[in-house]
Each structure stands twice: as C-alpha cells, then as structure tokens.
Amino acid sequence: MNDRNRIPIIITIMVILLIMVIGFTSQQRERLTPVEKWIGDFFMPFQRIVSQGYYGVEDQIRTLIRSSEIKQENEMLKEELHHYQSELIEAKLNREELMELKNLQQTLNSIDRSGFSEPITANVIANNSGNWFQMFTVDAGERKGVGVNSVVIGSGGLIGRVYETGNTWAKVISIIDNSSSVSFRVLRDGDLQGIVSGSVDNELSGYLFDPDAEIIVGDQLITSGIGLYPRGILIGGITDISTSADQLLQNIEVEPAVNFNRMNKVMIINPKIYEE
Amino acid sequence: MRRLFLGSLFFFSMIIESTFLSYLPFPSLVPNTTMILVICFALYYEEKNGAIIGFTAGLIKDMIVGRVVGISALTFMLIGFLVGYYNRKVFVENATTPFVLTAASTILHESIAFVAVFLMGYPIHVTMALNRIYLYQTIYNALVAVPIYFIMNQILHSHFLKKSY
Known part of the structure; x- marks a missing residue:
C-alpha cells in the first residue's frame, strides 16, 4: 500500500477522533x-x-x-456631573443607614455578608x-x-x-x-x-x-x-x-x-x- | 528556517484575525484569513501536507478563538486535503482558482459548523444563517483570498525559501 492510498484512511480516522473531541468540548468545562x-x-x-x-x-x-463634538459633549458631561454629585450625596446618606443596619445584622447573626x-x-x-x-x-x-x-x-x-x-x-x-x-x-x-x-x-x-x-x-x-x-x-x-x-x-x-x-x-x- | 517562516505566517494571521480584522466596521463578519492560508499552502504542498497544515492551524485557532475545540481543526484538515487533491488532479492557475476554492471552502466550513452548532442544541435562525453566513461571509472570504493568494504564490515560489529548505 503506498503512501497516497493511506492518506484517506488516516483522514477518516482523524475525522472520527475530531468529532469525538467536538463532543467532549461542546459543553462548558470547569477546567481547560x-x-x-x-x-x-x-x-x-x-x-x-x-x-x-x-x-x-x-x-x-x-x-x-470629532473635536467640535467633543467640546459639546464636555459641556453636557459637566452638567451631568453636577446632577450626579447631588445624587451621590443622597446615596451616601442611604449607604450610611444601610451600613448601620448591616452592623446590626452582623451583631445579631454574626454572619459576614x-x-x-x-x-x-x-x-x-x-x-x-x-x-x-x-x-x-x-x-x-x-x-x-x-x-x-x-x-x-x-x-x-x-x-x-x-x-x-x-x-x-x-x-x-x-x-x-x-x-x-x-x-x-x-x-x-x-x-x-x-x-x-x-x-x-x-x-x-x-x-x-x-x-x-x-x-x-x-x-x-x-x-x-x-x-x-x-x-x-x-x-x-x-x-x-x-x-x-x-x-x-x-x-x-x-x-x-x-x-x-x-x-x-x-x-x-x-x-x-x-x-x- | 522555512518552517519557522511559514509557522509565523499562521501565527500572524490568527492574531490579526482575532484582533484588528474583527474590530473593523463589519460587525461579526471577519475574513477567515487562516483558512485562506491553508488553501494557499494546500495548493502548493498537495493533499498530505495540506491536511497536516490545516489540522494544526485549525486546532490552534480553535483553542484561541473558538468555544468548541475541533470544529476548525476538522474543517481545515478536510479543506487542506481536498484542495491539495484538487491541485494534483486539475490545476489551473488564474485569479478564479483562489476565489472559487475559497468560496467552496467557506461553504464547507460553515456547513460543518452549522451542523455542529445545531446538534449542540443552540437555536438557529435558518434564513439569517443562509443570508449572512453563506452569502456575505463567502463573498467576503473569496474577495480577500485573491490578493493573499498572489502574495503567497510569490513567497512560496521565491528563491529565498527554496534555497534554505
């Protein structure tokens, strides 16, 4: 059997092996x-x-x-920033309350969340x-x-x-x-x-x-x-x-x-x- | 020297394909340059080496960009083999060769991927797949293949590689 005739056989075997590999790797794996x-x-x-x-x-x-557009965007962002700053203060106050509650919860349950x-x-x-x-x-x-x-x-x-x-x-x-x-x-x-x-x-x-x-x-x-x-x-x-x-x-x-x-x-x- | 050079071509192609070419403004349509290289090499080296090159390139590509290992390895190996076989039997060298072969290879590649994805149970919109993948991807790949083929032809037949083999 010469070399050229063997190639299709090897290719067929490889195809079957690769189909198996595809099957094994088709699901998500924990570890590569x-x-x-x-x-x-x-x-x-x-x-x-x-x-x-x-x-x-x-x-x-x-x-x-887009340098001119960026200038406009800059102005807009500045305005937005003011808006968010006021919201941030509000959020911080809420967060403080939350922290207090969490501390309470921890002392009650002693679980770290x-x-x-x-x-x-x-x-x-x-x-x-x-x-x-x-x-x-x-x-x-x-x-x-x-x-x-x-x-x-x-x-x-x-x-x-x-x-x-x-x-x-x-x-x-x-x-x-x-x-x-x-x-x-x-x-x-x-x-x-x-x-x-x-x-x-x-x-x-x-x-x-x-x-x-x-x-x-x-x-x-x-x-x-x-x-x-x-x-x-x-x-x-x-x-x-x-x-x-x-x-x-x-x-x-x-x-x-x-x-x-x-x-x-x-x-x-x-x-x-x-x-x- | 020769192998190193050819290997680095594939390496370069895979990097470019996964980064630069995929950022270009054709969302999710990326020319499959690695497959085109496999075709160019198979046209030069015939089916045995074509299959080996296709398998290796496909396997590495699967590992760096794919989700499922084996799809590109399988299709590129078949492409390398078939193109090499075609080359030995009926070879005509002109611009339509890379165009037609790449178009046919893209259809083969995407069809095998289609079947694999379908068997894995992912939902597929058939009309969308026909449109985008079989039409746009095939034409895109085939167009990109022509210049790559001529450049690769020059490189593969050049004196510099022949001497150092």
Whole structure:
C-alpha cells in the first residue's frame, strides 16, 4: 500500500477522533487542559499589543475628526456631573443607614455578608465573534482571581459572563450570544419580571412573565438577581413590544446598554465571593 | 528556517484575525484569513501536507478563538486535503482558482459548523444563517483570498525559501 492510498484512511480516522473531541468540548468545562492554557498564554501578549495599538490609533483619529463634538459633549458631561454629585450625596446618606443596619445584622447573626468582591479590571484583547458565537477574550485570568462564570460588566451595563479561563486570559460570552439568557426586572416597577436571551443575529429579545404587565418602549431593564447575575446591573432599554399570537406572552426587543462592537475596558466580579 | 517562516505566517494571521480584522466596521463578519492560508499552502504542498497544515492551524485557532475545540481543526484538515487533491488532479492557475476554492471552502466550513452548532442544541435562525453566513461571509472570504493568494504564490515560489529548505 503506498503512501497516497493511506492518506484517506488516516483522514477518516482523524475525522472520527475530531468529532469525538467536538463532543467532549461542546459543553462548558470547569477546567481547560494545560495545552489550551499554554497556547492562550502564548498568544495573549501579542493580541494585547495589537489591540491596544488599534484602540490607541482609533482614539486619536476619532479625536481629530470629532473635536467640535467633543467640546459639546464636555459641556453636557459637566452638567451631568453636577446632577450626579447631588445624587451621590443622597446615596451616601442611604449607604450610611444601610451600613448601620448591616452592623446590626452582623451583631445579631454574626454572619459576614460583605457583598461584592473587589472588581477586577481588564482590557478586551481579542474579539472572537465568529458567525455562531459572540465571545471575546480579556487579559485577566486565574492569576488575577477570575473564575468560570464570573460576571463581566462594561461602562454602560451588563456584558456577560466568563466562559473559560487560562492563567492570564479569560474568554467571555456576551449576553447577546445565542446561548445566553438573563432574568430581568423593569427598573420602573420591580414586580415586572422576565427573561431576555441573545440570538445568532446578535439581537437581545425576551418576554415578560406577566402577559398584562404595563410596559412602554424605553423602559430600562436591570438584572433581577435570579440566577447567575447579581441584582441591579443595567441590561438595556426596550425598543419594541409585541404580543405573541396566543396572547400568553409579551415579547420585547431590547437595545443593550453596552455597545458590543466597541468595548475596551471591562470589569469582572467574582460570583463565588458574591454569593456568600 | 522555512518552517519557522511559514509557522509565523499562521501565527500572524490568527492574531490579526482575532484582533484588528474583527474590530473593523463589519460587525461579526471577519475574513477567515487562516483558512485562506491553508488553501494557499494546500495548493502548493498537495493533499498530505495540506491536511497536516490545516489540522494544526485549525486546532490552534480553535483553542484561541473558538468555544468548541475541533470544529476548525476538522474543517481545515478536510479543506487542506481536498484542495491539495484538487491541485494534483486539475490545476489551473488564474485569479478564479483562489476565489472559487475559497468560496467552496467557506461553504464547507460553515456547513460543518452549522451542523455542529445545531446538534449542540443552540437555536438557529435558518434564513439569517443562509443570508449572512453563506452569502456575505463567502463573498467576503473569496474577495480577500485573491490578493493573499498572489502574495503567497510569490513567497512560496521565491528563491529565498527554496534555497534554505
């Protein structure tokens, strides 16, 4: 048997082996193999350099093109800042009250409920969004304390969760990915709850549990705290409402608060510390 | 020297594909440069090496950008093998070669991914998939493939690589 005739047989065996590998890796894994971690660690610094370079250059160009707009934006931001400062004072007062209550609770139960862990900041270093999945890579991994299912938040709101981690990097699934679903409540009225999911065409849509719930276009949605994501993270605003044919569900289309095409810095919260 | 150079081409392609090219303003439509390189190499090296190169490149790509390990390894290996086989049997060298081969390879690649994703139980909008993936992605890849093919052709047939083998 000569070499050329053997190739199709080897290819067939490899195809079967690879189909098995696909089967094994199709579900989320708690731990990656060392080889996957090494390869990721090796690529990470290069991806970071290229990404940071790209963002840097893009920012410069943007600034040049939009200098007049930026001036206007500056004025607007200043006004907003005044507004937020007054709100901050109010919030601080509320927080003091809360702290007092927490202290009371601790003395009563002696359980530590410190809430959020210190958030980990990270840069987006690669966008892995192929045609099927919406994922990206960040430059913080197990060494910085990022774990599987850590929650990722961007400047505007909820981004997603960590899917797998290497030593110095982590892959994140966006909430617009088709395997993602988030339980939400309407910010205006916390009793109105439902679920939004991503889809292959990168749109966020969902439904409310209550078919008679009174919602309007423009209502803001926040995470409800049921499931993986902690309560109170902004998801986005409702852009369209429709009732399903059987009148049993109110379907909504949601515009995410985060622009998934332009993410640079993200924050990661570890749910393991959050839970207890 | 030769292997190092060719390996670094793939390395460079994968970095660019996952960073720079995916930030360009075609959201979630990224030219599959690594697959195009596999095709170029398979056209030069025939099916055995084409399959080996495709398998290796696909496996590494799966690990750095993919969610499921094995899909690119499987499809790139098949692409490397089939393109290499095509090259040995019926080779015509002109601009339509990379265009047609890349278009066909993209359809094969996305179809296998489609089946895998479907079997994993993810919801799929079929019309959307047909439109965006089979139409836009195929044309985008095929257009990008033509210049890459001619550059790679120059490099692979150049004196500098031949001598140092």
